[in-house]
Amino acid sequence: MIEVVDVWYRYPEGSVALRGVSLQIERGEFIAIMGENGAGKTTLIKHFNGLLKPQRGEVFVDGINTKESSIAELSKKVGVVFQNPDHQLFSSTVEEEIMFSLNNLNIDADEARRRMEWVLKLLDLERYRKRSPFSLSGGEKKRLALATILCMKPKVLVLDEPTMGQDFEQKMKLAELLQNLVRKGTTVVVVTHDVEFAAMYFPRVVLMARGRIIADGVPEDVLTNDEILRRASLIPPQATKIAWEVSRELEDFPRKIIRVKELYEAVISLVR
Amino acid sequence: MAIIEIRNLTFTYAGSDEPAIRDISLNIEEGEFVLIMGRSGCGKTTLCRCLNGLIPHFYRGEMKGDVIINGLNTRKHTVAEIAQIVGMVFQEPENQLVTMSVEKELAFGPENLGIPPDEIRERVERVIKLMNLENIRDRAPYELSGGEQQKVAIASVLTLEPKILVLDEPTSSLDPASATKILEIIANLNRLYGITVVLIEHRPELVMRYVTKIIIMDKGRIIMEGNPREVFSHGTFEELGIEAPVPVRLFHMLRKRGLGKMNIVPITEDEATRLILGLVG
Amino acid sequence: MAIEMFRGFEFKRRDTLIHRLDPRTKLIMSLSILVSSLIFDKIIPLLLVFLISFALISISKSVTEWYKSIKGLSVLFLIILIVNSFAYSLSFAIAMCIRLVNFVTAFSLFFLTTHPDDLAHALISLRIPFEIAFAFSMATRYVPTLAREAQIIAEAQMSRGLELQKGGFLQRVRNLIPLIVPLVICSIKRALSVAESLESRCFGAVKKRTYLHELKFGLWDFLMSFAFLGLVIWSAVTTFLVGYPRVFTLELPI
Numbered sequence: 001m002i003e004v005v006d007v008w009y010r011y012p013e014g015s016v017a018l019r020g021v022s023l024q025i026e027r028g029e030f031i032a033i034m035g036e037n038g039a040g041k042t043t044l045i046k047h048f049n050g051l052l053k054p055q056r057g058e059v060f061v062d063g064i065n066t067k068e069s070s071i072a073e074l075s076k077k078v079g080v081v082f083q084n085p086d087h088q089l090f091s092s093t094v095e096e097e098i099m100f101s102l103n104n105l106n107i108d109a110d111e112a113r114r115r116m117e118w119v120l121k122l123l124d125l126e127r128y129r130k131r132s133p134f135s136l137s138g139g140e141k142k143r144l145a146l147a148t149i150l151c152m153k154p155k156v157l158v159l160d161e162p163t164m165g166q167d168f169e170q171k172m173k174l175a176e177l178l179q180n181l182v183r184k185g186t187t188v189v190v191v192t193h194d195v196e197f198a199a200m201y202f203p204r205v206v207l208m209a210r211g212r213i214i215a216d217g218v219p220e221d222v223l224t225n226d227e228i229l230r231r232a233s234l235i236p237p238q239a240t241k242i243a244w245e246v247s248r249e250l251e252d253f254p255r256k257i258i259r260v261k262e263l264y265e266a267v268i269s270l271v272r
Numbered sequence: 273m274a275i276i277e278i279r280n281l282t283f284t285y286a287g288s289d290e291p292a293i294r295d296i297s298l299n300i301e302e303g304e305f306v307l308i309m310g311r312s313g314c315g316k317t318t319l320c321r322c323l324n325g326l327i328p329h330f331y332r333g334e335m336k337g338d339v340i341i342n343g344l345n346t347r348k349h350t351v352a353e354i355a356q357i358v359g360m361v362f363q364e365p366e367n368q369l370v371t372m373s374v375e376k377e378l379a380f381g382p383e384n385l386g387i388p389p390d391e392i393r394e395r396v397e398r399v400i401k402l403m404n405l406e407n408i409r410d411r412a413p414y415e416l417s418g419g420e421q422q423k424v425a426i427a428s429v430l431t432l433e434p435k436i437l438v439l440d441e442p443t444s445s446l447d448p449a450s451a452t453k454i455l456e457i458i459a460n461l462n463r464l465y466g467i468t469v470v471l472i473e474h475r476p477e478l479v480m481r482y483v484t485k486i487i488i489m490d491k492g493r494i495i496m497e498g499n500p501r502e503v504f505s506h507g508t509f510e511e512l513g514i515e516a517p518v519p520v521r522l523f524h525m526l527r528k529r530g531l532g533k534m535n536i537v538p539i540t541e542d543e544a545t546r547l548i549l550g551l552v553g
Numbered sequence: 554m555a556i557e558m559f560r561g562f563e564f565k566r567r568d569t570l571i572h573r574l575d576p577r578t579k580l581i582m583s584l585s586i587l588v589s590s591l592i593f594d595k596i597i598p599l600l601l602v603f604l605i606s607f608a609l610i611s612i613s614k615s616v617t618e619w620y621k622s623i624k625g626l627s628v629l630f631l632i633i634l635i636v637n638s639f640a641y642s643l644s645f646a647i648a649m650c651i652r653l654v655n656f657v658t659a660f661s662l663f664f665l666t667t668h669p670d671d672l673a674h675a676l677i678s679l680r681i682p683f684e685i686a687f688a689f690s691m692a693t694r695y696v697p698t699l700a701r702e703a704q705i706i707a708e709a710q711m712s713r714g715l716e717l718q719k720g721g722f723l724q725r726v727r728n729l730i731p732l733i734v735p736l737v738i739c740s741i742k743r744a745l746s747v748a749e750s751l752e753s754r755c756f757g758a759v760k761k762r763t764y765l766h767e768l769k770f771g772l773w774d775f776l777m778s779f780a781f782l783g784l785v786i787w788s789a790v791t792t793f794l795v796g797y798p799r800v801f802t803l804e805l806p807i
Contacts, residue, residue, distance in 0.1 A: 036447045037418060051708050071711045080712040086742065087702070088709040090734035100731065104714030134738065139312055148713055165363075165444045167311040167474060168515035193447050196475075196515070233449035238477055238518035238541060245545040250552060260518050264525045270552045271531065330752050352758035360753040367743055368750040372564075372669045372694055379765035386759040389767055396765065410566065414697045429754065 001027045001156055001187050002048055002078075007057035009043055017043035019211040020057070025189065027155070030182045032198040032219075033191045035208035036233040041191045044208070045158050048189070049078040062155060076105065079154030083161045085145035089133040094125060094144060097133050101148045119151040122177070139170050156187040163194045175201045199223055199237040199258040207232045220256045239263045273343075275436060275468055276300035276323065281337035283318060283327055292318040294492040296337070302435065305462045305482045306470045307500075310489035311513025316472045319489070320440050323470065324358040325351040342435060352385070359429030361439040365421035369413040374405055374424050377413075381432045395431045403427040403457070419450025426457065436468040437461065443473065455479050477517045481540045488512060504537045519544035526551070563618075564668055570773065571613035572666045576675035578774040582609070583663040585781035589788035590655035596644060597801045598788070599651040605784070606658040615665045622657055629653070644804040669693045671768075678768055684757070691747075699740065706735045 002025040009018040017040045025031060033041050046052040047059045050071045059066045062077050082088060091097040098119060102112040120126045123143045128136060133144055142162065149157065157178075163171050171194075178188050179201065192198055198205055198219060205222045207215040209232045215222045222228065224240050236244075236258075243257040243266070253270070257263050278298040284291040293315040300306055308316045321327045325346040328335045339346040342357045362368055371377050378399055382392045400406055405427060413421060422442055429437070439458065443451035455478045462469045462482060471479070486503045488496040490512050496503050508516040508524055519538040531551060538544040566572075571579070586606045593599050610619045630650050637646035667675070673690035677683050710731045711717070717728050791797055 036449055046708070049712055051711065070716075072714050072716045075712050075714050080709075082705065082709040082712070084705075086739050087706045087735055088713065088731075090731050090738075101713045104716075137313055152714065165312075165441070165474075167513040168510065169311055169513040171515075195448065233447065235448050235452065239522075241541050242518065242522075242544045242548070245541060246548050246552075249549055253552075260521045260525070263518070263522055267522075267526065267548055267551060268529065268531075324753055326749060326752060330749060350758070351752050352755040355753050355755050360750070362746065362750055364746060366698060367746040370691060370694060370747065370751065372690070376670050376765065381754040383763050383765060384755040384758050386761050386763050389763055389765060392763065392765045413694070425750075432754065 001025050001029070001062060002189075003058075003060040004044070004047065005058045005060075007044075007047060007054040007059060009047070009052060009055055017211055018047075018054075021208075021211070021213055022057075023206065023213060023216070025156070025187060027187055028182060028185050029187050029189075029204060030178065030202055031189045031204045031206060032202040033189060033206045033208065034193065034195070034198060034232065034234060039208040039232065040211040041208055042160060043211075045080060045160060045189065045191060048074075048156065048158055049080050050074040051080070072104070075154070076152060077154055078156045078158060079149035079152055080158045081146050081149050081160065081162065083164060085141040088145060088148065089141060092132055093130050094120075094133055094136075095129045097144060098148055098151050101152055105152060115151045115153065119147045122150070123147045139166065142166070142170075150181075154186070156189065157181060158189045158191075160191045161193065162190060163192055163197050171197055195223065195234055195237050199239075207234070209233070219258055223258050224256045274299035275302040275342050276470075277338075277340040278322070279338045279340075281322060281339060282335070283322065284334045285318075286332040286334075288333070291492055293322075293489075296492075296494055298487070298494065298497070300468065300470070300485070302468055303462070303466050304468055304484045305459075305479070306468075306485045306487060307476050307479070307483045308470065308472045308487045308489060309474075309476070309509075309512075309514050310495075314489040314513070315492040316489055317440055318492075320360070320438050320470065320472065322346065323436070323438050324360050325349065325354040326360070355381070355429075355434070356385070356432050357434055358436045358438055359426075359432055359434035361422075361426050361429060361437065361442050363441045363444055365418055365425050365445070366413065368425040368428070369421060372412045373410055374416075374427075375400070375409045377424055377428045378405075378431045380428060385432075392431075395433070399427050399430045402430070417450065418446050419453055422446060422450070422454050423457065426454070426461075430461075434467070436470065438470045440472050441474070442471075443475075451475075452478055474515060477541075480517055488514065500539045501537050504539060519547075523547070563664070565615060565618060565665055566668075567614055567666075569613045569666075571609060571662070573773075574666075574777060575768055575770050575774045576667050576671040577678060577768065577770070578777050579663050579667055580675055580679075581778045582781045583659040585785045586655055586659040586662070588785050590652050590659070592785075592788045592792050594645075594648055594652075595797065595801050595804075596648045596651065597803055598791075598797070599648055599655065602784070602788075603651055603655055603658070606655060606662060609662055610658060610665075613662070613666045615661065618665055619658065619661045622661055623654065626653070626657060642804075647805070671766075674764065674766075674768060683762055695743075698743075699736075702739055703732070703736055706732055706739075709735075 004021055004023040007018050007021045010016045021044060035041050043052065047054060048061065050066045050069060053067050061074060066074060089097060091100055095116065098116050102115060120129060123146060125143060125147060133141065136144060162174055182188050202219060205219045206213055207222055207228060214231055215225065215228045223237060229236055239257050239260050243253065243255055243263060247253040247255050254266050257266060278296055281296040282291050282294050310316055321331060322339050328347065329351050341354055344354060346354055369377055371380055375396060378396045379392050382395055400409055403423060408416060408420060443454050446454065458469055458471065459479050459482045461467045480500060483500050486500050487494055488503065488509060504516060504520045508521050517539060519541060522544055523537050538547045586602060590599060590602050593602065610616055633649050633653060634646045637649050669690045673686040676686035715728065715731055
């Protein structure tokens with residue numbers, strides 16, 4: 001679905017943000033991209049919808065080279081939801097806000113209407129449809145921002161730090177929604193600092209540090225590799241830290257544990 | 273005498289028909305480390321704003337009840353007076369840095385109070401040393417990383433020499449490594465310098481070992497209050513939008529399974545390790 | 554390019570004689586350059602003022618930044634040169650260009666070497682109320698933040714399919730609404746949150762505020778201030794009272 005081939009990118013001020021990044025994302029994958037601030041995560045996802053074009057290397061989206069397409073064209077395929085919903089909400093009602101994205105697509109009025117109803121329902125925003133986006137709570141605004149992208153029915157959905165400032169409940173609801181989209185064939189890429197969130201829900205985790213991808217695999221491997229985590233300035237999940245501590249005393253205790261459930265199961269099996 | 277005393281506090285923002293916090297009574301002793309938890313919109317931030325007089329002086333609305341800080345009633349004293357007892361640190365570091373150098377940022381509060389330059393210099397130097405800011409003292413805010421910015425924001429209220437620090441999600445816009453550093457700094461200020469800390473934090477596992485009191489809020493009320501072991505012995509509070517630390521969740525799963533003559537809830541990773549070794553070994 | 558030009562006016566931290574001067578001295582120097590360049594209208598005396606101000610720019614090690622702003626205005630120079638040489642004479646046109654260079658140099662000299670906080674400080678010592686002076690320095694403080702925010706907003710809206718360059722003039726103006734509204738809302742929110750933080754740090758608590766760095770008018774400040782005030786007086790006296798010495802009136806043969 002997305003193919004990044006040896007991409008380099010340097011900002012005009014001189015800092016090199018990407019140093020030869022290659023990445024393959026298949027249709028229907030659910031991926032977390034992690035790493036500290038300045039590791040190049042945001043720069044990388046801006047290449048997915050053409051906001052940035054590689055200075056060296058190539059990015060293909062659904063077979064199209066991003067250098068040969070426009071942001072407007074690419075954004076029909078790749079929807080990017082930015083961190084802060086305040087950076088994009090501007091209309092006087094929730095409905096108009098969603099319509100703005102739909103109008104940029106040049107689809108007919110009936111289809112636009114259908115998609116709006118679908119997305120309002122999906123994100124539980126129906127009762128706010130005539131309200132001003134600015135009167136919504138933080139969590140609701142985040143959902144609306146997601147709606148304005150989802151209504152464009154992108155094949156790939158990219159979210160930048162969607163869990164920032166969100167409470168546990170909101171995070172769980174978001175994860176559920178994303179999992180549903182993945183099940184229906186959407187490819188979902190999430191940039192996140194939240195290691196517990198990544199451990200809990202994602203089948204594939206990509207770690208970045210200093211403009212390079214330093215690990216790519218299942219979270220059970222990536223998030224339990226002490227050396228790599230340190231290079232990415234990440235802290236292992238709590239369950240992992242406990243498992244490591246226990247295994248120091250108890251050699252056969254599993255070390256590749258990332259979720260509390262697995263920790264529980266490991267304990268149970270040993271108690272028996 | 274409690275350093276923070278809240279009596280039957282209810283506050284409704286002007287233009288809202290529902291109170292943001294309802295009938296809150298709370299005592300906090302000097303030197304405590306208080307953690308406030310609860311889902312978004314439960315009233316945590318509003319409660320913090322009451323602690324240095326931003327409510328009722330800066331935010332308008334209807335306030336019932338009293339907040340007494342170190343003997344001062346916040347209704348009768350200005351924010352500037354209370355700010356010398358309660359230092360406030362907010363979520364967005366960028367919005368708390370208003371000058372063009374770290375040194376000037378630290379001097380800003382004392383300058384506003386008209387403190388003589390010699391004493392300001394002394395305070396600034398002391399805090400620069402305490403917070404280890406020597407190598408960035410001349411930098412402008414936009415030359416600092418998010419973590420450094422938040423460190424400077426904390427330092428800039430420390431020059432007011434407060435007895436209490438109130439921090440409203442100070443790490444939520446930082447990456448994990450910077451967040452860890454900020455939480456360590458906060459824990460040290462409490463442990464080594466006896467500063468009373470009131471902290472709102474969604475992911476508090478790093479400071480859990482220092483927390484003396486947890487307050488769980490929901491819909492503007494305090495639902496639960498007590499030391500962490502006491503509070504978390506009642507459950508994980510997922511239904512209140514709280515992400516309980518993994519040791520706590522593990523404990524409750526094991527207890528459900530009948531594996532627990534254990535009465536003491538582990539709240540840190542070390543304690544969880546000992547619990548597991550105790551069960552298995 | 555426009556942004557590059559403003560770089561020429563952005564404070565750069567350096568340790569030079571000029572940087573160490575009291576901001577009030579620098580204000581006097583820059584204003585003196587401005588005023589005497591306005592009074593003179595011949596090539597030679599304007600060139601003299603230029604040499605003096607360029608010397609100051611070199612002492613402050615800011616030639617690169619200064620050159621950027623001059624380069625940014627090159628189109629304007631060309632226009633002035635062409636229009637004036639047709640309307641008046643080439644000599645006059647050149648004189649006007651030097652005058653503009655002097656203006657830019659005066660501004661660069663002040664803004665490149667004066668810390669924005671000192672600028673506010675200087676304004677206060679000139680009896681401008683602290684609140685107003687502070688608002689001024691806050692504005693400069695948040696320029697980079699605002700620029701970054703505007704960039705993010707543009708990217709967020711483009712990701713929703715907005716094409717800024719699409720359509721006729723009216724459509725293009727309308728395309729700006731999705732950028733301007735969020736920028737305004739974010740700025741208001743930011744202002745509120747900055748105000749909250751200011752309040753929590755005793756902003757405006759007492760009438761007589763103190764300063765960590767008291768402004769000190771040293772020997773160099775006196776010397777420079779007198780010298781530059783002298784420049785203004787001299788330019789006024791030669792122009793309006795005694796008349797230019799002969800060399801000043803030299804013009805190009807065409």
